[in-house]
Amino acid sequence: MVNILTSAFRAAIGQTINVTSATDAEIRDFLRDGSNTSISGRSITENNAMKVAAAYRCVTIVSGVISWLPMDLVRRESENVRKPAVGHPLRRVLTVRPNAWQTPKEFKQLMQAHVMLRGNAVAVKVKAMGEVVALLPVHPDRVLIEQENNLQMKYTVTAADGSMKVYKSADVLHLRGLSLDGYRGLSVLTHMRESLGIALDGETAAATLMKNGSFIDTVIKHPDKMSKEAYDRLKDSWEGRKSGVDNTGKTAILEEGADLVKTSMSANDLQFIQSRDFQRYDIAMFFGVPPHMIGATEKTTSWGSGIEQQNIGFVTYTLNDWIAVWQEALKRDTINERDWDTLDVRFFTQGLLKGDSKAQWAAFTAGRQWGVYSPNDVRALLDMNPRTDAEGDEYASPPNQNPDAKTTDEPPTKDDEQ
Numbered sequence: 292m293v294n295i296l297t298s299a300f301r302a303a304i305g306q307t308i309n310v311t312s313a314t315d316a317e318i319r320d321f322l323r324d325g326s327n328t329s330i331s332g333r334s335i336t337e338n339n340a341m342k343v344a345a346a347y348r349c350v351t352i353v354s355g356v357i358s359w360l361p362m363d364l365v366r367r368e369s370e371n372v373r374k375p376a377v378g379h380p381l382r383r384v385l386t387v388r389p390n391a392w393q394t395p396k397e398f399k400q401l402m403q404a405h406v407m408l409r410g411n412a413v414a415v416k417v418k419a420m421g422e423v424v425a426l427l428p429v430h431p432d433r434v435l436i437e438q439e440n441n442l443q444m445k446y447t448v449t450a451a452d453g454s455m456k457v458y459k460s461a462d463v464l465h466l467r468g469l470s471l472d473g474y475r476g477l478s479v480l481t482h483m484r485e486s487l488g489i490a491l492d493g494e495t496a497a498a499t500l501m502k503n504g505s506f507i508d509t510v511i512k513h514p515d516k517m518s519k520e521a522y523d524r525l526k527d528s529w530e531g532r533k534s535g536v537d538n539t540g541k542t543a544i545l546e547e548g549a550d551l552v553k554t555s556m557s558a559n560d561l562q563f564i565q566s567r568d569f570q571r572y573d574i575a576m577f578f579g580v581p582p583h584m585i586g587a588t589e590k591t592t593s594w595g596s597g598i599e600q601q602n603i604g605f606v607t608y609t610l611n612d613w614i615a616v617w618q619e620a621l622k623r624d625t626i627n628e629r630d631w632d633t634l635d636v637r638f639f640t641q642g643l644l645k646g647d648s649k650a651q652w653a654a655f656t657a658g659r660q661w662g663v664y665s666p667n668d669v670r671a672l673l674d675m676n677p678r679t680d681a682e683g684d685e686y687a688s689p690p691n692q693n694p695d696a697k698t699t700d701e702p703p704t705k706d707d708e709q
Contacts, residue, residue: 343570345574348585349574349577350408353609354403355400356643357400358399360614361638363375363382364385364637366634380419381625384423390427405430409480411465412465413429413463413465414464438473438475443460446459464621579609606640622635622636655672666678
């Protein structure tokens with residue numbers, strides 16, 4: 292089979308075309324990057340996608356939360372005892388310095404943005420003595436992801452100088468989004484190209500309206516046919532005084548009995564505004580972000596009891612899914628198989644409560660009351676030093692297991708009533 296592969300295009304979507312059976316239109320669309328072109332003819336790339344406010348905010352929200360959530364390498368000492376893997380070289384990579392130029396937050400945010408927009412995020416592993424000591428992220432445009440006949444993964448990376456190098460699964464960290472073939476994640480940009488195309492076209496149209504004036508709310512009425520000279524002067528005067536935001540409020544000079552007539556906003560104008568508002572909701576759906584988080588608050592009560600339930604749904608159905616992708620990929624690709632039974636990568640979602648002090652303290656109080664947390668456990672979660680007395684490591688007995696506690700199911704005695 293003869294394959295045509297344009298370097299940027301094949302790396303972006305990992306596809307090939309069989310020129311012996313493809314039609315002229317298929318070959319033309321392939322070479323034009325047709326899979327990422329909207330019906331309106333606008334090419335959708337990650338650069339212009341991020342010019343859409345809704346898409347930009349969705350990506351920054353999810354990638355931002357993933358990047359600052361506490362993450363650690365933990366060692367499983369027994370079925371119930373887990374402790375930080377202090378001294379392990381991978382722990383330094385994950386929590387201190389993933390590579391020579393990025394912090395852990397920057398690395399996680401970049402990788403999450405890649406997998407959200409392109410469906411895949413790839414980082415080349417640097418090893419020393421069999422352990423991962425650095426992770427070097429590679430832009431998705433430079434990676435061709437393939438599965439060979441023996442089902443082994445193959446990653447062809449194109450360097451800045453045009454040279455190409457092939458890596459195997461053992462050489463890379465691969466975050467994979469939703470996939471239909473099992474080895475390559477779906478590109479969100481490809482599937483939401485129409486929504487982004489409409490949003491970008493709407494922004495262009497709105498900018499053109501601001502440049503040329505605004506929506507047509509005024510027309511010039513003349514009692515008779517104007518002379519060419521008067522028409523040209525009026526046209527130049529109107530455009531010079533009324534076109535553009537800077538000319539708002541300037542007085543127009545009319546000739547030969549011409550008059551201004553005010554008109555109401557047309558249905559088409561209203562539909563244009565509504566379409567731009569609708570695109571925000573459409574884009575938020577692709578990324579699984581509640582609309583109110585990107586400023587679309589018109590329908591905040593459409594899910595559950597409102598914004599609070601939307602926030603819970605965001606954590607449950609969006610963030611937890613990405614957290615699972617990270618934890619399982621890091622375990623598969625960065626931890627030696629011999630250590631899979633004893634080492635795990637864990638995100639600590641308690642950090643999500645930091646923005647809600649009331650909910651945080653309610654959780655700590657309930658945890659202390661029911662014997663889940665000791666005082667020192669709570670202090671550790673707050674980055675505080677442990678208590679120096681012996682009571683700092685004590686766990687309270689749950690109220691329903693305390694023989695001295697009175698249950699509310701029993702009727703009150705006369706002594707209680709007194």
